[in-house]
Amino acid sequence: MQHGWEGVVLKALRGKDFVLTVRGSEQVGEQYQRVRVSDGGLLAACPPHPAMWVRLWFEHEGRAHQRAYTLVDPDPAAGTFDLEFALHDGPAAHWSVAVQPGGTIEATVQGTREAEPPPATRVVHLVGDPASLPAVNSLLDAHPTTPARVWLEAGHPADRDLPVRARAGHEVVWVDRDGAAPGQALQAAVTGAWAGDAAADPAQDWFWVACEAAAARALTKHLRRDLGVAKDRVSSLAYWRAT
Ligand SMILES: Cc1cc2nc3c(=O)[nH]c(=O)nc-3n(C[C@H](O)[C@H](O)[C@H](O)COP(=O)(O)OP(=O)(O)OC[C@H]3O[C@@H](n4cnc5c(N)ncnc54)[C@H](O)[C@@H]3O)c2cc1C
Incomplete structure (x- = not known):
């Protein structure tokens, strides 16, 4: 899929591209979906940190739409993580409920960084x-x-x-x-x-x-x-x- 000008900018910023493969999907709540993926080498190249997120590319009306999603339970040894989707009327949310095992999605890692409380934080x-x-x-x-x-x-x-x-x-x-x-x-x-x-x-x-x-x-x-x-x-x- 062509990523348009956003893809060009992310390339210039040294974004790293991967292809994730869907292993399974399950409904977690009435309006919430979990999708399990194999990471296509992402976790080996980009070690996970708390609240790490990736840019996923969803096709909608012939165009690529980039949306941010957070890695859930990343497992670098297994090369897997989950993605959780709050559901509403949007291309990313629609994809999460329609996708079948074996389906793929492109991902770019750029811009995520660890947010950490200062030492000795009270609350x-x-x-x-x-x-x-x-x-x-x-x-x-x-x-x-x-x-x-x-x-x-x-x-x-x-x-x-x-x-x-x-x-x-x-x-x-x-x-x-x-x-x-x-x-x-x-x-x-x-x-x-x-x-x-x-x-x-x-x-x-x-x-x-x-x-x-x-x-x-x-x-x-x-x-x-x-x-x-x-x-x-x-x-x-x-x-x-x-x-
Ligand atoms: C760093 C980061 C990490 C994120 N991680 C996650 C994550 O792990 N899981 C997750 O579900 N979202 C996450 N998001 C939010 C997600 O990227 C947005 O909700 C995104 O806009 C969804 O894309 P869409 O294509 O489904 O809908 P869009 O095309 O963006 O929007 C379609 C319509 O849905 C509405 N909408 C969009 N998002 C929501 C929402 N969350 N609730 C209600 N209405 C909405 C819009 O206002 C619009 O009317 C993250 C965002 C950031 C910045």
Whole structure:
């Protein structure tokens, strides 16, 4: 598949290309699909790190569309990992439910890097939704003994049943979207919690935000400008854009 100008830019940035082969696929929730893949040599060439993501190329209406997805349980020895898809009306989501074992998908590794809490972080605050749940789980796996507060927005009631890898000392709060614009209820709940009893400590905590673009931007601004959190204690990325 031709990757267009995005492919040219990624090549210039030394993106590495691979072909993943689907081993199987299963529905994890009403609106959530897991696809198991063989890595085509990806993990040997690009050692995994927490919340590592790749750019997958989906064909739609004769064009290549690049979408970011997080590696779930990468196993370099076996050369396998899983991909988890929050379902909605989009080319990547459609592919995840239609693909059969033996199907392939092109992947480019470029731009992913480890986000790590500074040493001696008191509490890790993770803000996300089903799209960033794979990354949230990967961070909880990577920091199993660091106290964590996790806020997740449920776009559908069934999202609350999705598997969160919380351990002792990890508190999980699901916030229902409840008809509001994506990210709005989450933003209000998190901002309130950071100001209230479950207060955030700007000097000792680490804040990881990955949700709908407008909410991610607003929460980052709140952390930096209103709460005075230093740059190295905030990691934030728009995971998707509501249209
Ligand atoms: C670093 C990174 C890692 C990511 N990892 C994952 C992952 O592991 N799993 C995952 O599911 N997503 C992940 N995402 C988000 C995913 O890339 C986007 O949701 C992407 O837009 C989906 O593409 P699509 O072709 O299905 O839909 P698009 O063509 O992008 O959008 C179609 C329609 O669906 C809406 N839409 C798009 N995404 C969502 C969503 N998540 N929820 C509700 N509506 C949506 C859009 O607003 C639009 O109206 C990640 C994003 C980033 C930046």
